[in-house]
Amino acid sequence: MNKQLGQIITAVISEITEKAVFAQKNGQTYQVTSEVEKQVGEEVSGLAYLDQNDRLSLATDIPIAEDRYDWAEVVNVQRDLGVFVDIGLPNKDIVVSRDHLPDIRQLWPKVGDRLYVTLEVDEAGRLWGRMATQDIFQQKAHKGSKTQHNNDIKGHVFELRQSGSYIITSDFYLAYIPTEEREQEPRLGQLVTGRVIGLREDGILYASLKPRAHEVLDDDAQMIYEVIKRSDNHKIPYHDKSDPEAIRAFFGISKGAFKRAVGRLMKQDLVEQDETGTRATQLD
Known part of the structure; x- marks a missing residue:
């Protein structure tokens, strides 16, 4: 296994052709997939990965890496595998395994939905997307306040529970939607719109997807x-x-x-x- 895969590495430019730039690290040669203004012998840093044709590649525009989370759009869904997300890598989409998706197929993300993910590497050196847990979101999120009561709220669903759904807003507030405050269960990654109806002691907002009475x-x-x-x-x-x-x-x-x-x-x-x-x- 190439232990450099999925890691941010620094390699040395070894060859520059009209069509490609190559860099080496510990005997491995990578094609640099981002535009760089470098000369042979200079160093370049980026994310090491295998592209869709299993070629060693190095992306200097690093969107997501191990322990680095960001939003990724769902671009394909395969029932037997999971969902593919675009994290910005040239010639490579990343799979979020079906093992980490809801048991109910209708609650899987659809194309266009968004997941907040990081990368993980398996024993074969393959890259997978791993969704952020509530603990990760709580480290990054702002605490809500009572002044937000009845405000409109919009966010992506990141966790499904029997008792309700959790969303994260674009400005990083966490909100919990109890089952009685929705007409139907939203799917993972779906963008939903609702309103703030309360505040938990831990700073997470209570939200409702039901329309206001009027x-x-x-x-x-x-x-x-x-x-x-x-x-x-x-x-x-x-x-x-x-x-x-x-x-x-x-x-x-x-x-x-x-x-x-x-x-x-x-x-x-x-x-x-x-x-x-x-x-x-x-x-x-």
């Missing part, structure tokens, strides 16, 4: 709710006993449509109603 309202309910929000004291002088013509003149809808819309708002606990009118409950 985001699932129909047009009439949304229109009435917007009117209420803009009204003095967040209240309108209309209720289920109001004159139908007064409702139609003000809202442009029938009394029946008004009652159905207000009923939806009340079901979402967004408004309450009495004989004086209808008022918002969550805006005081």
Whole structure:
């Protein structure tokens, strides 16, 4: 086994041709796959690896290496092997083994999803992608704060559990999505959008993938709710006993449509109603 594979090595330029640059280290000759302005005899550092044709290669633009993590996009999926990710190596995609993917095939990453990975080398010198664990993310992540409550949040799923899913945002906040706060289980590597609903003692955010109550309202309910929000004291002088013509003149809808819309708002606990009118409950 070539113990240099998967390592950052320093080799000496041994040959320069019109098509390629070669460098040697401990009797091994590597083709330099990145553009370098070097002369024969000068040193060059890079990641040693075997390309897709099993040729010894050296990449000076080092995207990911052992113990160095970064995002990698899924470019291919093979049921019998795992998923291939692009870590920026010329002529080489890296496999994340099916052994480290969910048992349920539908939860595997799809092409275009992203995984946060590092490299590992097996006994045969082959490179594999290894996904970061929650411990790795916690070392890098910021602690959340209560001021983020109800903020929109977007991140990639990096861990699946029976009780919920963990995501990491682009600005490196960790969030946990309980099973009851999603309509369906997201797949590993999927980019999801939700909102912050709480904060754990360890600084991890609680998040929900379900829409806010007002985001699932129909047009009439949304229109009435917007009117209420803009009204003095967040209240309108209309209720289920109001004159139908007064409702139609003000809202442009029938009394029946008004009652159905207000009923939806009340079901979402967004408004309450009495004989004086209808008022918002969550805006005081």
